[in-house]
Amino acid sequence: MFYFIGNFFYRTGQLKNLEKALEICNRQSLDLNDILLLEFLKHCLHTMSSRNLEEIITTMEFDSLIQNKEQFYNNLINVYEDVPGTNHNVLIAYYIVLNYIYPNNSLQHGDNMTPNQHIKLLKRVHSTLPDIDYKLLLNPETAYETFSNAQQTGCSSHVLSRLLKNLPEKIQHCIKFSRSTSSASDVCQDNIDFDQLMQNIESPADIDKIVKLLSQSHNVNDVWVNALKRLLAFQPFEYRISISVLKYTCSKHNFSQKELEDFSSIPNVNRTLLFLLYLLSGESAVEAAAISYFQTNHELPDSVLDTILEYGLVEQLFECEEIMNNLTCRVLVGNSGKNCRIVCEQLVSARRNLLAGSLHLTYNSVPAALKTNVAAIEISESYLGRNTKDK
Incomplete structure (x- = not known):
């Protein structure tokens, strides 16, 4: 009987079929209610x-x-075990279900993280490293190896450093992250007069040279702060060097919330660089201000758009139609399949299926004769819109 009832709705997943199956169980006094729901x-x-x-x-x-929430939760754990750690979208859906059935503050998933915290972290992990195994990343025994392998995928150390800051503290401690940079680590910093160097700054390139001489092992917090203050006061002709300094600085130094907020009081501060710094810093307390800025200031330099794509910041900005259009154009200029996939997924999430499908078809060089609206909608609903990353 269960086989018949289960297949009755399982083939389509339609809610009306589930309701009919539950009605049959109730009428026949079959204790299969929770099994069918699962x-x-x-x-x-x-x-x-x-x-x-x-x-x-x-x-x-x-x-x-x-009917039995305790037993149902135990069965849900088994469902979780069957989901591959690389299938981030299914894991997000799983935690959404978990959070709905078991209020967010009353139940934790055995790792001191609430479902909502998992959802937020999963979105950030997926936008940065869409192929990484989330389960292995959050397992203290496999976190280091998993994170180290991610360094071999071509993802920059700056991007990985930002992601590292968002992981649970115990996982951060497990990961012995060694950054590879071109900094002058062998220079004896005790002999460097940073005050003198600061006085001679004339361009972002000069600041770039100074921060490359700094090290986390020395007590030079004031130098990091002052270097950023000088950088944010520049109105660069082009942003490439300034953004490079932001990336390097955020990978090497953790600014406090107060330090980040104080940067906004710099006279004539470059607000585009300031709010890009807020996003790159990984400090959640200033993220909302950055998102608000970019939602109303979407005419951005190409290097800023490229950084948003590189660092997986699309998810935070997808509600702004104008900036998503600009990011879509940048995807077509670049050669990153990861960026294309992330932007397409966010467009589908925003119910812009036609644009998502068209972008996917164009990026993958589908012949013009086949790039119809019907094809675009179909690819967005079948591949981009489903909760799987299988190709």
Whole structure:
């Protein structure tokens, strides 16, 4: 009987079929209610977007249908075990379900992180390293090896350093992250007069030379702060060197929330660089201000757009249609399949399926005769819109 009832709805995942199956169980006095609910969830996790799944379980008041919540949670853990750590979208959907059924503040998933914290971290991990195994990354026994392997994928040390700051503290301690830079680490810094160097600054290039002489092992916090103050006061003709300094500085030095907020009071501060610094710093307390700025100031230099793509910052800005259009254009100029995929996924999440599908087809050099609106919609719904990263 269970086989018949399960297959009744499992083939399509339609809510009406689940309701009919539950009705049959109730009429026949079959104790299969929670089993059917679990099978329905397993099916939906792999076949629909997390947003659609959240809408469905909210509309049907899914939690009220569960008869034994404790046992149901134990069964949900088994579902989690079957999801590959590289399938970030399914994991996000899983934690959305977990958070809905078991309030965010009353249950933790065995790792001192709430479902909402997992969702936020998963989105950040996916936008930075879409192929990394999330489960291995959060396992103290495998975190170092997993993170080290990510360094071999071509992802810059600056990007990895920003991601590292967002990982749980115990995982950060497990990862012995060795940055490879061209800094002059062998120079005896006790003999360097940084005050004199600061007085001779005439361009962002001069600041670049100074920060390359600094080291985290020396008590030079004031120099880091003053160097950034000078940099943010420049209105560069082109942003390439200034952004390079921001990347390097954020990978080497952790600014406090107060230091970051104080930068905004610099006379004639370059606000584009300031708010890009806020995003690169990984400091959540200033992120909202940066997002607000970029949502209303979307005419950005190409190097700024490229940095947003490189650092996986698209997810924070996808609600702004203008900046997403600009990022879409930059994707077509570059040669990063990762950037294309991330932008397409965010466009689908914003329900801009036609643009997402068109971008995917154009980037992958599909012949013009095949790049129809129908093809674009189909690719966005089948490949880009589903909760899987299998190609």
